[in-house]
Amino acid sequence: MIAAYDEMNGRGGCVRRVYAPLAQWLKEIPADVLDYRRREAELIFQRIGITFAVYGEKESQERLIPFDIIPRILSGSEWRLLEKGLTQRVRALNAFIRDVYGKREILRAGVVPQDLVFRNPAFRPEMSGLRIPHDIYVHIAGIDVVRVDADSFYVLEDNVRTPSGVSYMLENREIMMRLFPELFSRHRIAPVENYPDELLATLKSVSPYSASREPTVVLLTPGVFNSAYYEHTFLADKLGVELVEGRDLFVKDEIVYMRTTQGPRRVDVIYRRLDDDFLDPLTFRPDSSLGVPGLMSAYQAGNVTLANAVGTGIADDKAVYSFMPDIINFYMGEEPILKNVSTWRCREPEHLQYVLGRLEELVVKEVHGSGGYGMLVGPAETKAAIEQFSVKLKSAPANFIAQPTLALSTCPTCVDAGIAPRHVDLRPFVLIGKDRTCIVPGGLTRVALKQGSLVVNSSQGGGTKDTWVLDG
Amino acid sequence: MLSRTADNLYWLSRYIERAEYLARILDATQRLTALPLAYVGTSNEWESTVLTAGCAAGFYKVHKEATEDTVTDFLTFSSDNPSSIRFCLELARANARAVRTALTKEMWDAINGTWLELKRYGNGLSSREEFSRFLRWVQESSLRFDGSAYRTMLRNDAYWFSRLGVYVERADNTARILDVKYHLLLPDNERVGGALDYFQWSAILRSVSALTAYHWVYRDSVKPWLVADLLILREEMPRSLNSCYEAIMRNLDSIAGAYGRQGPAQRQAREIRNRLQNSRMDGIFQRGLHEFLGEFITDNNQLATAIAEQFLL
Structure with missing residues (x-):
């Protein structure tokens, strides 16, 4: 495996210009001060209660995601490239989903195989032929990007269902500003604090045509037991909208209402953090008590906007991901600006053959998987584990894709032994409304805290960093 | 506002108030039972404490007799009592968590801090000293919450x-x-x-x-x-x-x-x-x-x- 590209030191061991002030500051600050601030940050997180839940026992119900106090830095020009690439990609994703539930041109043209769409568990036949407000399906996207050298950014995953993590982007910045004012005075850092305003403007811009001039927006959460519940409360608070659960809403005459202390009040836009399956027990899982009976009828009548739309999960699929360069080309007539990791689809026999022969050097993922569960990082695994995985792979090849193991870039990170390079990725958040696209400069940087580890997911021991986009 | 939010806020306050009340009657009973019988008569104070706490029915389902041990346990940490001090504080926090956006930071700090502290007590109290410290702490927690609500909402x-x-x-x-x-x-x-x-x-x-x-x-x-x-x-x-x-x-x-x-x-x-x-x-x-x-x-x-x-x- 090739050595990783370090974002501070590049490949030559000489500090890159954009990191120079930070490198200088790290040299100046005494180790005990840094350590003290680190513990302070941890305390603040605990006090505010920024937690994520781990399903299971009572004691471990709420956990903190480790926060690393050394920021990750991107230059202005790097960011502009990312911004262009992300915008292009999310537009193409929207066009693809609209097409799949509409005219299906891309399927008829044979660019994407039909069965990959129609047999996909995330495909929602209920959405076929349905026109949704302003034709926008993905309003909020979290695109996972990794870097392998000075100017190569790859998209690793598209999250266009209910991407989470944006609260960490915002809280990390707040805490950094509180703990390191002197570091901020040495830099000019693009702000991220306008994200909630941009999100609200985005949501309001896509309200149904029948809504009043001042549409009512709500955030729909599965409830306190959801792992991202903290984020839901945080966002509702910043947006200044009600945080509702399914039982707070009801549908009458195809209009959605919420129960308030002053009686029913009409709801126009639902920013839902609840999966399709649970939205409406009358249409989807009948055993769901988290949803709102009849919600789909109101949606189909065009009386409410769901953000994101129902059925966007089709584009989250990792086998569909492998067609993204073609999808971008098909709808935009452009070459993709951000690269796609070359992907072997195990559903195709030749690909499977190839993958089985090279498991020890590949990363194998479930097509519908997320959270870093159920994946194999070949180079990091024992022979026995690989053997075991290959049995699973052979029994259901269509459920898996494989990719070369990328040498994710590293960033300086506080660890027990001092400061050391650790692998990172980046999840910028893209907002798409009526006639507006917005990407707040930065995003959530996730860092694999274990030495050598390439898995950054918080459920697998990953932490987060503040992400700075600088001038120039 | 959402009916559920109002409901959570209402119950959050009720549970905190109830926890404080339970702590107060336990405190008062402890004082009474420390006096010579000639001063207070021979009535069983712990029995009337159970009545005052409004949980006699539940109490006699699990205990035959109202004694210092059974009553203090039942009213503080028992998991048989749905309105023990512990349950009140846990329910208060669960309600608070469900409506975080409707609370001020100070209120959340107060209730979340109380809950974190409660976990330190584990499943019960080991000594009389700890017991009276606990009762004082419950009353202080309630005051802190009430004060932060009053001053910041x-x-x-x-x-x-x-x-x-x-x-x-x-x-x-x-x-x-x-x-x-x-x-x-x-x-x-x-x-x-x-x-x-x-x-x-x-x-x-x-x-x-x-x-x-x-x-x-x-x-x-x-x-x-x-x-x-x-x-x-x-x-x-x-x-x-x-x-x-x-x-x-x-x-x-x-x-x-x-x-x-x-x-x-x-x-x-x-x-x-x-x-x-x-x-x-x-x-x-x-x-x-x-x-x-x-x-x-x-x-x-x-x-x-x-x-x-x-x-x-």
Whole structure:
């Protein structure tokens, strides 16, 4: 495996210009001060209660995601490239989903195989032929990007269902500003604090045509037991909208209402953090008590906007991901600006053959998987584990894709032994409304805290960093 | 605001208030049982504590006898008691977490800090010292929460609903403690019990933190009918029934004003408030203190139902 590209030191061991002030500051600050601030940050997180839940026992119900106090830095020009690439990609994703539930041109043209769409568990036949407000399906996207050298950014995953993590982007910045004012005075850092305003403007811009001039927006959460519940409360608070659960809403005459202390009040836009399956027990899982009976009828009548739309999960699929360069080309007539990791689809026999022969050097993922569960990082695994995985792979090849193991870039990170390079990725958040696209400069940087580890997911021991986009 | 949010705020306040009340009656009982029998009589104080806490039915399902050990455990940490101090604090925090956006940072800090601290106590208390520290801590936590709510919340419906929770619960608690001890408060009791009951009356006052207040209001030694007067009719006494209903009325009026309409909850509360305002202690004694308190507890519960039906469902 090739050595990783370090974002501070590049490949030559000489500090890159954009990191120079930070490198200088790290040299100046005494180790005990840094350590003290680190513990302070941890305390603040605990006090505010920024937690994520781990399903299971009572004691471990709420956990903190480790926060690393050394920021990750991107230059202005790097960011502009990312911004262009992300915008292009999310537009193409929207066009693809609209097409799949509409005219299906891309399927008829044979660019994407039909069965990959129609047999996909995330495909929602209920959405076929349905026109949704302003034709926008993905309003909020979290695109996972990794870097392998000075100017190569790859998209690793598209999250266009209910991407989470944006609260960490915002809280990390707040805490950094509180703990390191002197570091901020040495830099000019693009702000991220306008994200909630941009999100609200985005949501309001896509309200149904029948809504009043001042549409009512709500955030729909599965409830306190959801792992991202903290984020839901945080966002509702910043947006200044009600945080509702399914039982707070009801549908009458195809209009959605919420129960308030002053009686029913009409709801126009639902920013839902609840999966399709649970939205409406009358249409989807009948055993769901988290949803709102009849919600789909109101949606189909065009009386409410769901953000994101129902059925966007089709584009989250990792086998569909492998067609993204073609999808971008098909709808935009452009070459993709951000690269796609070359992907072997195990559903195709030749690909499977190839993958089985090279498991020890590949990363194998479930097509519908997320959270870093159920994946194999070949180079990091024992022979026995690989053997075991290959049995699973052979029994259901269509459920898996494989990719070369990328040498994710590293960033300086506080660890027990001092400061050391650790692998990172980046999840910028893209907002798409009526006639507006917005990407707040930065995003959530996730860092694999274990030495050598390439898995950054918080459920697998990953932490987060503040992400700075600088001038120039 | 969402009905569920109002409901959570209302119950959050009720649970905190209830936890504090339980801590206070335990504190008062502990003092009483530390006195020689000649001063307090031979009645089983722990038995009346269970009654005062309003959980006798649940208690006797798991325990045969009310002793210091069984009662303190049942009221503090027992998992058999759905309104033990521990459950009250846990439920308060669960309600708080469900409506975080409606709380101020200070309120969240107070309740979350209490909950984190509670976990340190584990499943029970190991010594008497720890026990009294625990009781003090519960009261301080409640004060901290109440104070942060009072000082930091916007004066809107969220605030009014959380105050309603405090006062509905407080009125219930005060009425209950009076009712359990009503026989000690009858005017002719002085002749019967004489100074023997002095410590019982003090204990009642102490459990609603009114001992000092009593002296300021009456400038007299503790007399049973004055204790009843203080806790039922005196408006300047913040735990008296009358004062609770003054506050309930004020908060319901604020809600009605903001929403532009009155409802059954307002009307019921006004009736109870009027009745209290028009009462005199001698009249209450003549009609029967026990009957009066029993009716009050029922009315107060009905008001709680009316509030729930009008706003919280």
